[in-house]
Amino acid sequence: MTIPVIVIALLIVGAIVIYNGLVNLKHQVDNAFKQIDIQLKRRHDLIPNLVNSVKGEMKFESETLEKVVQARAGAVNASKSGSMGDIAANEGLLSQALGKLLAISENYPNLKAIEAVKKLMEELAHTENALSFARQLYNDLVTKFNIKQQVFPNNLFASMLGFIPAVLFELPKDSKERENVKVEF
Amino acid sequence: MNIYEQQTKNKRLTAVIMVVFVAFFLFLGLGFDFFYASFQPQDQAVFTENYDGYYEAEVKNQPIPYGTIIAFIVACFMVGNSALNGAQMVLKSTMARRAKSSNPKEKQFLNIVSEMSIASGLPKPRAYIVPDMDLNAFATGFSPEKSYIAVTQGLIAELNREELQAVVAHEMSHIRNYDIRLMTIVSALMGAIVLLRDFTARRMFYGRGRSSSSSNRSGGGPIMIAIFVLWIIALIFAPFLSRVLAMAISRKREYLADASAAELTRNPKGLISALEKIRNAVMPTKKINNGVAHMCITDPRGSLIEEKLGFTADLLASHPPMEKRILALKVMSYQQ
Numbered sequence: 001m002t003i004p005v006i007v008i009a010l011l012i013v014g015a016i017v018i019y020n021g022l023v024n025l026k027h028q029v030d031n032a033f034k035q036i037d038i039q040l041k042r043r044h045d046l047i048p049n050l051v052n053s054v055k056g057e058m059k060f061e062s063e064t065l066e067k068v069v070q071a072r073a074g075a076v077n078a079s080k081s082g083s084m085g086d087i088a089a090n091e092g093l094l095s096q097a098l099g100k101l102l103a104i105s106e107n108y109p110n111l112k113a114i115e116a117v118k119k120l121m122e123e124l125a126h127t128e129n130a131l132s133f134a135r136q137l138y139n140d141l142v143t144k145f146n147i148k149q150q151v152f153p154n155n156l157f158a159s160m161l162g163f164i165p166a167v168l169f170e171l172p173k174d175s176k177e178r179e180n181v182k183v184e185f
Numbered sequence: 186m187n188i189y190e191q192q193t194k195n196k197r198l199t200a201v202i203m204v205v206f207v208a209f210f211l212f213l214g215l216g217f218d219f220f221y222a223s224f225q226p227q228d229q230a231v232f233t234e235n236y237d238g239y240y241e242a243e244v245k246n247q248p249i250p251y252g253t254i255i256a257f258i259v260a261c262f263m264v265g266n267s268a269l270n271g272a273q274m275v276l277k278s279t280m281a282r283r284a285k286s287s288n289p290k291e292k293q294f295l296n297i298v299s300e301m302s303i304a305s306g307l308p309k310p311r312a313y314i315v316p317d318m319d320l321n322a323f324a325t326g327f328s329p330e331k332s333y334i335a336v337t338q339g340l341i342a343e344l345n346r347e348e349l350q351a352v353v354a355h356e357m358s359h360i361r362n363y364d365i366r367l368m369t370i371v372s373a374l375m376g377a378i379v380l381l382r383d384f385t386a387r388r389m390f391y392g393r394g395r396s397s398s399s400s401n402r403s404g405g406g407p408i409m410i411a412i413f414v415l416w417i418i419a420l421i422f423a424p425f426l427s428r429v430l431a432m433a434i435s436r437k438r439e440y441l442a443d444a445s446a447a448e449l450t451r452n453p454k455g456l457i458s459a460l461e462k463i464r465n466a467v468m469p470t471k472k473i474n475n476g477v478a479h480m481c482i483t484d485p486r487g488s489l490i491e492e493k494l495g496f497t498a499d500l501l502a503s504h505p506p507m508e509k510r511i512l513a514l515k516v517m518s519y520q521q
Contacts, residue, residue: 129297130303133449136304
């Protein structure tokens with residue numbers, strides 16, 4: 001009589017411990033995703049300012065600038081409607097366009113003399129860094145969360161308690177960011 | 186060793202140090218009572234016949250250990266104070282000020298601090314600037330919720346963005362591991378011990394007025410003499426011992442913070458070049474005094490002690506030799 005009661009009590013206690021641990025991690029994952037979201041918004045707000053302030057100096061790079069503007073528009077659209085994969089793909093394109101713009105801007109030493117551009121460049125570097133760190137934290141937490149769901153004995157309870165594995169914030173397979181950079185002379 | 190073990194270890198060690206500090210004060214207070222304030226609990230009452238022909242109980246020595254009680258209250262106050270105001274005390278002693286976002290270099294520093302707080306998933310620490318041209322940095326605070334990162338003016342002037350990021354990541358890992366709590370408490374209590382030593386030394390030389398009856402007793406037995414000697418030694422060597430303790434605590438934690446910094450930025454090379462720049466700046470950091478030395482990323486007394494190997498260096502250096510730290514990071518970046 002007492003043994004089954006003890007076993008059931010232990011099972012319940014175990015389930016509670018597992019549930020609490022998973023809820024805790026799930027909130028951390030959600031919070032980390034919000035951080036990514038904040039940084040993406042900052043990035044979208046920053047780009048028009050940047051493009052406007054460098055337009056005068058970089059007349060001959062209108063194609064690059066145009067690409068940045070287009071990529072931003074795509075990213076903003078994706079963030080309004082899209083799924084995680086959609087957002088990641090569009091943001092990947094934007095990162096690539098921005099990277100190219102920053103690399104080309106090195107050829108314009110005059111730009112560095114403009115105080116406003118210098119400030120914007122620092123802001124952009126900050127946002128890009130913050131974005132990659134936010135993504136890093138998010139992916140680390142998602143990995144932890146998913147592992148915690150799949151190890152034994154948690155896997156017996158996890159789906160029963162309504163937990164589903166979270167999705168990593170990855171660049172899609174065909175993203176150009178994953179390709180090696182070609183250096184041409 | 187993972188982060189959680191390190192955190193619990195640091196919290197426990199902080200609690201132990203607080204208790205030891207209070208116990209040490211009690212010991213000193215009790216000694217003071219015995220040797221100077223004629224306290225003797227097991228004294229028998231002496232019965233003397235007074236003029237009226239009655240016997241009256243008279244206790245020559247007072248039974249209340251005032252010194253011990255006062256020492257206990259003072260010690261508890263100091264422990265509480267170091268927990269509440271320790272970080273502010275440390276910052277004040279280095280004359281640090283808040284970083285301003287109007288200055289572009291300091292704005293960059295502020296940005297980097299917020300990046301690293303995102304990377305570590307911790308609340309954003311407050312950023313401070315120490316007005317000194319040497320290259321150094323430290324973190325302080327009682328918990329990650331209320332923490333401070335301070336760097337010298339020279340550091341933000343000399344290091345590039347990547348290197349500054351590595352240094353901030355190093356300090357961020359001190360915050361995450363609760364090293365800051367331990368270090369700040371040690372720092373604040375160390376200051377209290379030095380104060381106490383100075384106070385009691387003066388008391389011993391100038392205040393021997395009331396000790397006529399107790400000096401007879403302290404000459405009474407060899408055990409008492411031994412305790413008396415021990416008491417004096419504890420009093421004199423406390424500041425030195427606490428310094429050695431602080432250094433020993435700090436040294437081990439530097440490697441771990443270096444490693445976690447590289448993990449946070451995923452870029453050991455940034456920290457390597459930052460440490461090399463810091464190492465080449467051999468000037469001592471004048472604004473940072475010895476009481477805060479163990480909290481800094483490198484020894485503020487200049488790199489002379491750190492470069493030496495051997496027993497004395499092991500005893501007194503607050504940081505492992507820079508060469509060893511850089512080597513450990515190089516191994517890490519090679520493995521990547």
